[in-house]
Amino acid sequence: MSYQTLLIEKSDGVGILTLNRPQKKNAMNPQLHEDMTAALEELRYDDGVRVLIITGAGDTFCAGMDLKEVFYELQDQPARYDRIIRLATEWRGRTLRYYPKPTIAMVNGYCFGGAFSIVEGCDLATAADNATFGLSEINFKGFPGGSVSKTLANLFRPRDALFYGMTGRRFDGKTAANIGFVNLAFPAAQLREETVKIAREIAGKDPSALRTTKEAYRFSLEMTWEASMNFTNAKEEELQHRQRVGWKQEGVGDFVKGKFKPGLEGHETIGRSHTPKRGRLGHEARVKASALAHEVVDQLTDSTAPEEEQQKRKRKLIHGPREFRDVRQDQHREAPGSKGKR
Ligand code: COA
Secondary structure, eight states: OOOSSEEEEEETTEEEEEEOOGGGTTOBOHHHHHHHHHHHHHHHTOTTOSEEEEEESTTEEEOSBOIIIIIITTTTOHHHHHHHHHHHHHIIIIIITTOSSOEEEEEOSEEETTHHHHHHHSSEEEEETTOEEEOGGGGGTOOSTTTHHHHHHHHSOHHHHHHHHHHOOEEEHHHHHHTTSSSEEEOGGGHHHHHHHHHHHHHTSOHHHHHHHHHHHHHHTTSOHHHHHHHHHHHHHHHHHHHSSOIIIIIIHHHHTTSOOTTTSOOTTTTSOOSOOTTSOOHHHHHHHHHHHHHHHHHHSOTTSOHHHHHHHHHHHHHOOHHHHHHHHHHHHHSTTOTTOO
């Protein structure tokens, strides 16, 4: 689908959604709120998008709410105003925050007022060193309203929140990284490349595990310790169910068998769809094939050699030398439409 105020690109599992009103500094007008609501719904179910980056066209990430089209022109249209504010709050405060896929805000330039909620709604954020952030509301006799105050309460240190909120002073991307509002800042020319690199790295992980990572974190923030323990135990069951090939058998199981080191590398199946497709091995067949391979490897391995040597040899026999594994993983990530081909 195409949208009046947005651009969508997709490649290698990474979607880039660009706010596209550069002539108005990507200010969020009613149409943009309608478009974002629809686009996030569309991308939620798009298998070609495993990680979503949100950015802005031109020299701006987003100049916040469209002051003219929303606050000024809708003053006498309470129903329309209510609908737009509801959509605006919903897509940033709920849809993005609880999105089933990882999201990254890539702040390429101006980022004012309401745009802070997009940055906070995303799981991660990067910025150009020279991006300009500002809580400008105080300068037009307003305050960080809607979900922006909650954004500040969630992510800013208390002194920073009130300092920037009360002075309206601007800060750059480097400062945004220093105070923890974004993860990393890069020189503007490298921002996209570096952000896509992070997105691809995440797109190579198990989608169900990523979703659970987000949900366990976000909901635990609002829970007591006891409630969180109970919730994450239930999430563990849910994850096992969603993955079909559970993380305990495959992920932890292969670690216990000495096949890989999760501290240093991803599991070989990561990035692969767990849905059996026609013409591919089903899970049971794969498990049988893998068991057979391990039996052969056991027979080929010198049982008198030290345990560590044996494990190394087994890993090599099964997966090939480490360089080959790295190349295979890279090829898998880079191949267009490679999802599900393993
Ligand atoms: N709402 C509506 N229109 C906006 C806007 C906003 N938040 N931000 C920018 N625009 C419009 C400008 O009115 C201008 O429209 P025009 O060409 O029809 O006159 C156009 O975008 C370009 O902006 P301009 O001000 O000419 O560009 P600039 O580079 O000189 O300044 C900003 C850019 C972002 C610093 C400045 O436009 C600004 O201060 N915007 C308001 C930011 C703000 O307070 N946002 C918080 C909202 S919650």
